[in-house]
Amino acid sequence: MLVDLALVNATVATMVGDGYGLVTDASIGIVDGRIEFVGQSRPAADTTVDVGGRLVTPGLVDPHTHLVFGGNRATEFESRLGGATYAELNEAGGGIRSTVAATRFSSTDELARSAALRLGWLVGNGATTVEVKTGYGLDLQTEVRMLDAIDRLRGGDADLHVTLMAAHTVPEEFADDREGYIRLLVDEVIPAAVGRADSIDVFVETIGFSADEAERILSAGRAAGLGVAVHADQLTLGEGCHLAARYGARSADHLEHADEAAVAALAEGGVVPVLIPGASSFLDEAARPPIDLFRSHGLPMAVATDLNPGTSPTASLPLAMHLACVRFGLTPLEALRGATTAAAAALGLDDRGRLAEGLRADVAIWDVEHPAELSYWVGAPLCATTVVGGSLTKDLR
Numbered sequence: 001m002l003v004d005l006a007l008v009n010a011t012v013a014t015m016v017g018d019g020y021g022l023v024t025d026a027s028i029g030i031v032d033g034r035i036e037f038v039g040q041s042r043p044a045a046d047t048t049v050d051v052g053g054r055l056v057t058p059g060l061v062d063p064h065t066h067l068v069f070g071g072n073r074a075t076e077f078e079s080r081l082g083g084a085t086y087a088e089l090n091e092a093g094g095g096i097r098s099t100v101a102a103t104r105f106s107s108t109d110e111l112a113r114s115a116a117l118r119l120g121w122l123v124g125n126g127a128t129t130v131e132v133k134t135g136y137g138l139d140l141q142t143e144v145r146m147l148d149a150i151d152r153l154r155g156g157d158a159d160l161h162v163t164l165m166a167a168h169t170v171p172e173e174f175a176d177d178r179e180g181y182i183r184l185l186v187d188e189v190i191p192a193a194v195g196r197a198d199s200i201d202v203f204v205e206t207i208g209f210s211a212d213e214a215e216r217i218l219s220a221g222r223a224a225g226l227g228v229a230v231h232a233d234q235l236t237l238g239e240g241c242h243l244a245a246r247y248g249a250r251s252a253d254h255l256e257h258a259d260e261a262a263v264a265a266l267a268e269g270g271v272v273p274v275l276i277p278g279a280s281s282f283l284d285e286a287a288r289p290p291i292d293l294f295r296s297h298g299l300p301m302a303v304a305t306d307l308n309p310g311t312s313p314t315a316s317l318p319l320a321m322h323l324a325c326v327r328f329g330l331t332p333l334e335a336l337r338g339a340t341t342a343a344a345a346a347l348g349l350d351d352r353g354r355l356a357e358g359l360r361a362d363v364a365i366w367d368v369e370h371p372a373e374l375s376y377w378v379g380a381p382l383c384a385t386t387v388v389g390g391s392l393t394k395d396l397r
Contacts, residue, residue: 003029003036005390007363010056012069013366013371014038014355015340020333020371021355028056030361033390037245038355049287049396051365051384057374058353059128059362059386060317061343064253064274064304066165067122067132067153068115068146071102073310080283090207096108096136096169099309103136103146106275116156118307121315123157123393126363126374126383130158131304133201135165140188147196157386157393159362161347163229164193167202167217182213184218199250199347204240212231213237214251218247227348233257234279246268251302251346256280256287263290267297272346275330275338276306277323278314291329301330302346303338321375334373363387365396 006129007028014021026263029037029045037043076094089095094263103111115132122130132150137143140341143166150162174181190200200221202214208231209217218228228247232240234254241262244252252258252266253274266273273294280288294301314320321335330338346355351360365384368374374382386393 001029001037001043002044003045004029004047005030005387005392006043006048007056007365007387008042008048009053010049010051011053011369012038012355013055013057013336013376015058015337016354016356020336028248028355028363030387030390033285033361035355035356035359035361037357048393051396053179054384055366055368055371056355057364057366057371058340058355059127059364060126060339061347061349061353061387062122062127062317063131063251063302063343063346064276064306065122065130065132066135066308067118067130068111068134068149069099069103069136069309069310070106070111070114072313073156075097076310084305086220087207095310097172099136100138100171104139104142108145108148108152111146112152115149116153119153119156119158122305122307123146123356123386124381124383125316125318126364126366126386127317128158128364128386128388129161129344129347129349129352131161131163133163134163134197135168138166138168138171140184140192143189144192151196157388159388161199161349162197163199164190164197164199164221164226165201165203167214169203175196178213178318182216187218190220190226193226194224197226199229200223201229201231203231204238204243205231205234206236211243214240214243218243222247223331228238230254233262237262241265244271250348253304254279255289256292258287260293263293263297263299267299272302272342273299274302274304275324275328276312277327278312279306280359281323281327282312282314288328300342300345301334301338302342303330304343318374318377319379322378325375332375335375336371361387361390
């Protein structure tokens with residue numbers, strides 16, 4: 001067997017089965033961007049890379065980011081430390097609205113450049129697939145410009161999954177005409193995203209959209225061929241989880257206030273919960289997602305950075321995994337599964353998140369010996385390099 005690329009002398013966490021799926025003194029053979037072999041023999045290869053006993057895992061999958069935006073909200077961070085809440089800042093014209101203004105003011109070049117920097121941070125911490133949302137334009141022109149910026153990020157060191165999230169909040173110019181904004185989304189913005197976005201997402205919350213409003217938006221998105229995701233139960237208990245289940249959503253995200261009925265709906269609908277520990281930590285929220293309910297209902301739990309300027313300026317999936325352990329009570333195994341197999345499921349991607357024959361060759365190589373270390377170390381540069389679609393992104397040191 002001759003392969004294009006062989007990674008040899010590795011400790012491989014395949015993430016196949018109930019545990020880490022560890023294989024020691026292992027090799028991975030890759031042909032045409034797919035995994036051809038995982039095991040303890042060494043295949044002949046056009047290119048062989050000795051990883052020096054390092055840990056090899058599936059490339060990490062970040063299923064929830066707001067990567068493209070103008071400016072930042074460091075001054076709001078100071079205000080929150082002074083006692084202001086996220087909802088209060090939003091009511092005062094801060095929060096999402098302040099980023100909307102900065103994003104509308106930015107050119108496509110500026111948006112793409114700043115997003116490329118942040119994407120590089122994620123990739124440098126082991127991400128090989130990254131979901132990217134729009135949602136800081138909130139008008140047709142800027143939402144399309146955000147999609148243009150995302151297009152410029154394609155073909156790099158991560159595979160991108162694009163989500164239209166123009167239903168992030170109602171912009172100020174429509175404050176007295178919510179119906180007009182929903183018509184704009186349904187009649188103009190969603191059609192403009194067809195063929196460019198993979199999914200649609202709605203913020204179902206007291207400061208976002210009601211369940212009835214969200215249902216109209218999701219219905220239009222689904223009719224246009226977009227997959228569905230829902231921001232649900234982040235600040236208050238609402239109907240987001242039930243809506244996600246009803247619309248066959250791939251994921252419901254945040255979920256700090258979800259109750260047993262909400263979790264049961266997710267389980268019945270096959271919806272993946274996406275945990276956002278970075279936002280919970282950054283906002284110092286007392287509520288926690290109902291982890292034990294997710295476990296008892298047999299739901300896979302994905303872990304995401306939610307990289308965004310206002311509530312989770314988190315640019316590292318290993319950091320999100322650490323926070324998921326120490327803040328939400330996940331085990332290191334659950335956290336790694338959350339950033340690989342469960343995260344891939346949250347995006348509807350069944351060709352990655354594990355290391356097995358026939359799957360896409362997305363791999364992360366780490367300067368550690370055991371998978372638990374990925375959640376244990378805080379802030380260390382643990383990722384030595386990645387393989388994306390069968391190509392090594394940088395040489396091992």
